[in-house]
Amino acid sequence: MKLIESGEAMNQKIIDFYQKGLKYNQIPNEYFKEYDVKKGLRNEDGTGVCVGLTKIADVVGYERINQKKVGINGKLYYRGIEVHDLIYGRYQNNHAYAYEETCFLLLFGYLPDQQELTAFSVILQQEYDLPDQFLETVILQLPSKNLMNQLQQAVLSLYDFDSCPDAVDVDNTLRQGLSIMAKLPSMLCYAYHSMAHHFEKASLHIHYPQKHYSMAENILHMLRADSKFSKREAQMLDLMLVLHADHGGGNNSTFTNVVIASTGTDMYSTVAGSIGSLKGPRHGGANLQVCNMMKEVIAQIGLAADEATIKEIQRRLLNKECYDKSGLIYGMGHAIYTLSDPRAELLKEHLYELALEKHEEERFDFYRRFERCAKEIMYETKGITVSANVDFYSGLVYEMMNIPQDLFTPLFVCARMVGWLAHNIENKLYDGRIMRPATKYVGELQEYIDIEKRKSND
Numbered sequence: 001m002k003l004i005e006s007g008e009a010m011n012q013k014i015i016d017f018y019q020k021g022l023k024y025n026q027i028p029n030e031y032f033k034e035y036d037v038k039k040g041l042r043n044e045d046g047t048g049v050c051v052g053l054t055k056i057a058d059v060v061g062y063e064r065i066n067q068k069k070v071g072i073n074g075k076l077y078y079r080g081i082e083v084h085d086l087i088y089g090r091y092q093n094n095h096a097y098a099y100e101e102t103c104f105l106l107l108f109g110y111l112p113d114q115q116e117l118t119a120f121s122v123i124l125q126q127e128y129d130l131p132d133q134f135l136e137t138v139i140l141q142l143p144s145k146n147l148m149n150q151l152q153q154a155v156l157s158l159y160d161f162d163s164c165p166d167a168v169d170v171d172n173t174l175r176q177g178l179s180i181m182a183k184l185p186s187m188l189c190y191a192y193h194s195m196a197h198h199f200e201k202a203s204l205h206i207h208y209p210q211k212h213y214s215m216a217e218n219i220l221h222m223l224r225a226d227s228k229f230s231k232r233e234a235q236m237l238d239l240m241l242v243l244h245a246d247h248g249g250g251n252n253s254t255f256t257n258v259v260i261a262s263t264g265t266d267m268y269s270t271v272a273g274s275i276g277s278l279k280g281p282r283h284g285g286a287n288l289q290v291c292n293m294m295k296e297v298i299a300q301i302g303l304a305a306d307e308a309t310i311k312e313i314q315r316r317l318l319n320k321e322c323y324d325k326s327g328l329i330y331g332m333g334h335a336i337y338t339l340s341d342p343r344a345e346l347l348k349e350h351l352y353e354l355a356l357e358k359h360e361e362e363r364f365d366f367y368r369r370f371e372r373c374a375k376e377i378m379y380e381t382k383g384i385t386v387s388a389n390v391d392f393y394s395g396l397v398y399e400m401m402n403i404p405q406d407l408f409t410p411l412f413v414c415a416r417m418v419g420w421l422a423h424n425i426e427n428k429l430y431d432g433r434i435m436r437p438a439t440k441y442v443g444e445l446q447e448y449i450d451i452e453k454r455k456s457n458d
Helices: 007-024 030-034 083-091 099-108 114-126 134-140 147-161 170-200 215-223 231-243 252-261 267-279 286-301 307-318 342-358 361-382 390-400 405-430
Strands: 057-065 068-078
Touching: 068 083, 068 099, 068 342, 083 099, 083 231, 083 342, 099 114, 099 215, 099 231, 099 405, 114 170, 134 147, 134 170, 147 170, 147 267, 147 405, 170 215, 170 267, 170 405, 215 231, 215 405, 231 342, 231 390, 231 405, 252 267, 252 405, 267 405, 286 307, 286 361, 286 390, 286 405, 307 361, 342 361, 342 390, 361 390, 390 405
Parallel strands: none
Antiparallel strands: 057 068
C-alpha cells in the first residue's frame, strides 16, 4: 500500500470519503418541525429563541397581536434609554462625542455625571498604549492578509502581557475588557498599515495614540498619514461606534462571547472567539456586500437614474440576473426590525452634513432613492415590507471618509467590544453555569462490524 501521495491525491481522497458519507449526514428539514427543534435557534416566524435575560440592551422591531407578528418602527434601547435620545442629548448640548458616555452607560447601568465621565475617559486613555515591543513583535513582524485574523492573534497575544490573565472574577474581567477596548484602535490601525506595507508595498505610517483624544479621534489620527481629520468626520465615526456598541444579547458574536466565557476560560479567548464570529459575512461583513453591490449598480445606471431605471435593476437583482446573482438586495431587511432600523435612520439624518462636506450629495441622494424604490419593489414582487438596515448606510459613511474596506469589520469590533464586555459581566453575575443546549439524535443505531467483514459502501 502506497502511504505517501501528492497533496492533490490526498485532497481527492478526502472528497471521496465525504461523498460516500453524505447519506449519513442528511437531516430532512421536516424533522425540525416533527421533533419541535428550533433550527438556527429561530422560531417558525424567524424570531429568535429566548436563551437568556438581560438589562443591557433591547432591540424592538415588532409587536405580537393575537399571537401574530406585527411590524412597527424599530427602537434600540441602551439600558432603557432610546439610542436616538442618547445621541441627540449628547450632540445637541454641544458635547463633541458620545461613545465614551455610551460605554459607561452599557457597563454600569446609569448615565455618568461629568466627573464620573471624565474619570472613566481618563481610565481608557491610560490604557491606549500597547505593551512594550508588542507593535514590533506581534503586529509588524506577523502581518496578515485579513485584519480580523490579525486582531484575533493580537488579542490572544495580550494574554502573555497580563499578570493575572486567567482570573475570571468580575473585577478582573472588567479590568481586562477595558484594557482590550482601549487598545483596539491602535491594534486595528497598525494591523492595517502593516498589511498595506507588507503586501502592497505602501509606506508604513505609525502614529502613537494621543491621550487627550476620544476613541473616534484616535482612530482617524492613527489611520491617516497626515493625522488630519475634521470635527464632522470625528463625530460621524463616533456616531458609528455608538450605533454598533451593542445590539442585545442574542446577536451571534455577543452570544459567542457569553458561551465561551461560561466555560470559565479567560477574557482574551472569549474576545478572540467573538472576533471570529463577527468576521462572518452574515454578521459583521454585510456592509461590504452593500458597497460592492451599489458600485456595480451605479456603474450600470449612473447616479442620475430615474426611479423606473432603479426599480428595473432591482428586479434584476431579485431575479438573480446581476451582481452576485444571489437574488438579494443587500442592506434591505433585518431579522428583527420590520418597518425601520433606528440605526439606519440616525445615520441617514447625520450623513447629509458629511455628504455636504465631502461634496457627495449626489451619491447620498441616490442611496436614499434606491432605498425608497427597494421598499416598493420588495412589496410589489414579494408582498413583504422591509426597511434599510444599518449596513445599507454604514459602508457609505466609511467610503466618504476614505476608510479602506479592510477596516469596515475591524471598526465594528472596536465598537462592539463594550457590548461583549457588558454581557460577559452580566452573565457572570446572574448565571454561573456553563451554556450547554441539547440536540436530538435522529440517526440510525448501528452495530460494530469487524474490519475484515466490512463491505464497501460503493
